[in-house]
Amino acid sequence: MSACAPPHIQHPHPPHSPAPARRRFPVAGADVSAAVAVFLIALPLSLGIALATGAPLQAGLVAAAVGGIVAGRLGGCPLQVSGPAAGLTVVTADLIHRYGWRATCGITVLAGLAQLGLGCLRVARGALAVSPAVVHGMLAGIGITIAVAQLHIVLGGSPDSSVLANLRDLPAQLADLHPAAVAMSALTLALLLAWPRLPGRAGRLLRRVPAALVAVTGAAATAGLADLALPRVELPSWHSHALAGLPEGPALGVVAAVLTTTLVCSVQSLLGAVAVDKLVAARPGPQSRLGRSDLDRELLGQGAANIVSGALGGLPIAGVAVRSTANVKSGALSRNSTMLHGVLVVVAALLMVPILEEIPLASLAALVMAVGIQMVSLHHIRTVTRHREVPVYAATTLGVVLLGVLQGVLLGVAVAVALALRRLARTRITHEEKKGVHHVRVRGQLTFLAVPRLSRALHLVPQGACAVVELDGSFMDHAAYESLQDWRSVHTARGGTAELAGRRGGIRTAERAPATGCRCRPWTPWRNHQSCFTAAPATPAGQEAGHELARGISSFQRNTAPLVREELARLAREGQRPSQLFLTCADSRLVTSMITASGPGDLFVVRNVGNLVPPPDEEHGDDSVAAAIEYAVEVLGVRSITVCGHSGCGAMQALLAGGTGQRVTPLRRWLRHGLPSLARMSDGARGGARLAGRDPADAAELLCLTNVVQQLEHLRAHPPVARALGRGQLELHGMYFHVGEAQAYLLARTEGGTVFEDVAEGVGGGAGGDVGEGAGGSVDGGEAAHGRVPTASPGQV
Template sequence: MTVKPLNATTARRDVLASFVVFLVAIPMSLGVAVASGAPVAAGLIGAVVGGVVAGVLGGSPLQVSGPSAGLTVIMADLVHTYGWAATCTIVVLAGLLQLALGACRVARTALTVSPAVVGGMLAGVGVVLILAQLHVMLGGASRPDALANLADLPGLLAAPDAQPALLGLLTIAVLLGWTRLAARTPDAGLGRVLHLVPGPLPAIGLATVLAYALRWDAPRVAVPGSLLGDLPATAWPHGAPPAIFGAVVSVALVAAVESLLCAVAIDRRRPIGVPRADLDRELLGQGASNVVSGLLGGLPVSGAIVRSSANVEAGARTRLSTVLHGVWVLVLAVSCGPVLEQVPLASLAALLVVLGAKMIDVSRLRDLRHHREAPAYVATLAGVVVLGLGEGVLLGIAVAAVLALRRLTRLSVRVEEAVPSPDDRPGQASWHLVVEGTLTFLGVPKVTSALQRIPAGVAVDLDLDVDFMDHAAFDAIHQWRLAHERQGGRVDIDEVHESWYERAVTGDMSAPRKSTPSTRWWAPWASRRRRSENVDLDAPEVSPSALLLAGVREYQGGTARLVRPIMAELAFEQKPQHLFITCVDSRVVPNIITASGPGDLFINRNVGNLVPRYGTRTPDDAVAATVEYAVNVLGIRTITVCGHSNCGAMAALLAGGTEVEHLRSLTRWLKHGQHSLARFLSAEPDGRAPLTRLCQTNVQQQLDNLLTYPWLKDMVQAGEIELVGLYLDIGTAEVQVLDWTAGAFVPVRAETPEDAPEDGADDAAPEPRAVT
């Protein structure tokens, strides 16, 4: 995908977005610095370096880096143990380690860490942050140990320092109230101000003004004479080398993982025209930022999801916004020191309490419970709080590994005696055994126990639905089969997917090949040569309802269990990527021609894939309602109009509507195609068949019809919405895409292995550009 050029409109968006991010970054950087026990200047230096250095060198254009609450616990412990000068050296070393990891192109390896462990780590850091900052907010002093802070909290709650406590509660109330009011207010007038100004700024500002006006004796931010100060005298940390090495690795990996996860999250929300994130380059940019920040006496930086989300929501389009936000922080640091020293510590602590609460994402725990990964989340959280960050993460990884091993060795064995019926033939199977899962030596006792329950001399149907079978399991089943058949029994083994048992018997241990199904799921009923549920799909006397039910039974018996995990994730929320407007013609199947699945396409189908123009005399809001919902509620940013060859609606238009004039509703609907017909008649013939030319002209006209809606046209011209035209030639099954430059449809070539994009790279083929 091509990079969106920096023009006047893009530059204006980036400048405005940079101010929004700047307002978010200031209170957060100050709060993280104070909570870490570092100089106030360290937080501002980290924000400047994160904005400028990571913004220029990083691989995620819209990600904003700076001091992060996720590193607060680590930094507080390092400052307490080694002192600030030595901690700066650790930050530099952590940056060098990140540079080495980035040079080795291992960025995506960090993403293999279970999301349950990452979520538990962030939640644990949030709990530790809340326990520590509640002491500061209530007028006390926090201790390095989370359990000690928890033990001291009841006494502090019983007798808090009134003034700091009131300032902290005021900050929390304004922050939460501002956020909720902005969410419920339309984006116009006052709502626009609420959306543009982030909540932390008025919350900290009001508490500062109140404390200054009432002359309350609440602890303030300690600002040195020169806010950015001189370069610190770096010192080598004194301590055991393994401990120092562990500190460097902890800072580097936590910052790297947080940055990469943030980059992936922002990449999913990037606007049209913004290139994908290059994770290896992002890791190099983060490493360079930490080296520079440590040398200048700043906090370590990482990608910050709060600042990055604010950047995207404010309309940023290039990395200029990220860089400018660092420049504004630098200007503030140089010129506004006296203002910053009036900020109450209790207000910053309250801000961090709210941030810590947001890090404890309860909805994430609910999702993990569905996938049975909650134990890893809880173990990591508890480990971080009780043992420390590094130990907690290791504990979470160990629990996640145990859960994965348990899933990999999970085995289900069902054995049942078949109920005899009058229609049973002599020798028909009377026992049925089903083995599902991964069949290894760990499952051999369960399988042999079930096999021993089967009497000698009976017929047995053994269904093996396994994704792996080791030699111990094969030997146990094979020896039982030989013994059972020697005693007069019969054993029929049916392998549902891969033929592990058959391959072991024949000695062919090459890579397993899945058998090709006799029936393709995408083939029409009339093309199938099989029987389903005793219904002959080819028999002429079969009713359409019987065909439909037979297809449903086939789905329930095979496809349903395969798509069930996907549908479970989509059960409560849909997140389609595209709005797909196409014809009702039964030969056009959007999910087949786009190779998409459940939840990918938001589809609107109508006769002739028509889009009624804005303000048309023949009102019809069905398509407009779909477009409004797709764009404004679902956040879809790509709208596709797909036409096809031999379209009956276009044929009716060519015939003047005489063939369908007895169909009143259809006749009224086809009036929306008159502009397509007029466009067709005004163009010179070019050798294409008239119907083909009208079908393709109709797609272009419907895209123009979309632009008659003023609100949608503004979004298209701003680059927020992309319009795509497709045309399906039914006879050749070929899909063509509208080339806006040439004004014609061109084939979409099939992807070959060498065309496949590398990880983190842009798409191999250029995408259709947006209409302007």
């Protein structure tokens, strides 16, 4: 059977073979539970977003249903949930104010057609070229606009169409409060904040119910019991529901409106699909087999959904980050969960109208206001600050607030381009002499524009002197490369020395450098660096080892120290605040910072032979490990402890061989702490640790895996750990590193026993848009492009 054959001509089974048994239920149970979780999140937020735009409230339900069914069926990201998004609120509200509701629906249809055209042109990946600072700034501007507008409804009034007008009218609104509306809004916000923080085991069970649903339901019940006179949700009969109409007005204005809607819907949906891919890849199990999203197909699916939603009188549709995250975390396995959530919205819109009409508008406004506030993400602000893109973020945010979404995005893109050109053209070159060594530092991109200044700085180096040229940039063009190499050749010919230092491995040049014998690579042993050092006479082995250490330190001071000095200075001022205690073997092949991609201040590391944790209060026990555990948990306040074993562990091999001999030595006394691991491996009921997809290669690997599990039990017995676990402030993780494969595995408890599963790649960013209730019951901010998403949870013990 051809893999490229369309579904309607593929044979379900080969001739003369029995037909496969039909599944009794076409939708998996995991998809059903995920659909219910997403539906409970989408229902109140869809009404709230419709209220914030000024559209008929049922338009939010139409968009949620169409987004789930149409985009879910046709889109290229199976687990992304689409619907009315907070990121579209400002755009839609402006369209309604200018053209009216029916014309806005028509503009939504035209935007959907534009998305279909873009999808056919296969330009979806181009949307990912938008600077993250622009996306973050757009979301922040939209969030500020939403929050300021909804504050008026929370106080019992009605908002204006512009942010400046709402701010100007706010003092008068504060002087004319509506006590009942304020009370319901306060109750909603209190439930939103308190529900995710319910303590204890009962709290963990209750937190499965979305906080947004609890907040709106609690406010509606309180208003009903107290018989408060408040404006409530009004859902007119579906017979009088308004459908799309043709927009009227200047052609240029209509085109701009269509382009704005298309831009925001497309960028948000595509970045959301990328975020879902990263989230799925970080979760081991059946979800990780779904593969990457087809972004062009996703754009086609979003276009079709906007056409249907606009034609039926619904809001514009885009991928929604928080609902998609809830869908993934709830264990959805296919697009059936997204489609079923849309069906549930249809059922609610038809059968739950009397219940929905009991919801106070002030409660929905408070919910959407919380959404807007959380779209101004402190994490995003720290990210753009670290990357020196605050001007782009600020320009986009202010542009969206004061001018509009499209104008703000264009302004942000213009500032981003100007900033990139300035960085490309601006290169700082300095020269100074320290202890007879002349340092020429180049900060920025080394292009032909900087060649005159580079030449002047290099000519300040006297003939025969020792010179170091430090390159702190990522690009060197042909003109700069030739100028630098010519000077280097002349300088060395006249008896001087010249060394290129700094971010040497990261410099890209317009011409390939001549081949050398150097085999330097990041994280390689000293022996691979020998060809980079000046040849020296043969020395005894002990002295040569000392020379290797000295040369390594010297290389660090020249190449690495300038790059980390600022960060280490900050840590020196603020002190260490590691989040992890990492307990591993003393084996020289385990480089903890390499296998965890961590930096200074991240890990509090304890290393010993065999990564052993002596049980507490044992006679002749070891206080060194216990002291480190106590200090990490009770003084540093680490939130996680990882015990990491590895392949080829000499300590485990010694245990299998019966120890290290008959003579009692410190090593033999220490290895007695590994005897429980040996006994556990021999016990069939307790042993059985294995790697995902295969059994241990031999007894030594089985003992290495079992030892991690056993040492975690020893760790739980330490009083500081037991107390922190009881308070829910600490997690324990098991890890195994296969040295030969350079592959890390994390411990997971499954029905099949103790399994160490592959660590998935691609943990990272999210996509901006709607903000609301996450699967765990907390009100969470939408993650914009290239931001962070929750990582896969390692196997907890």
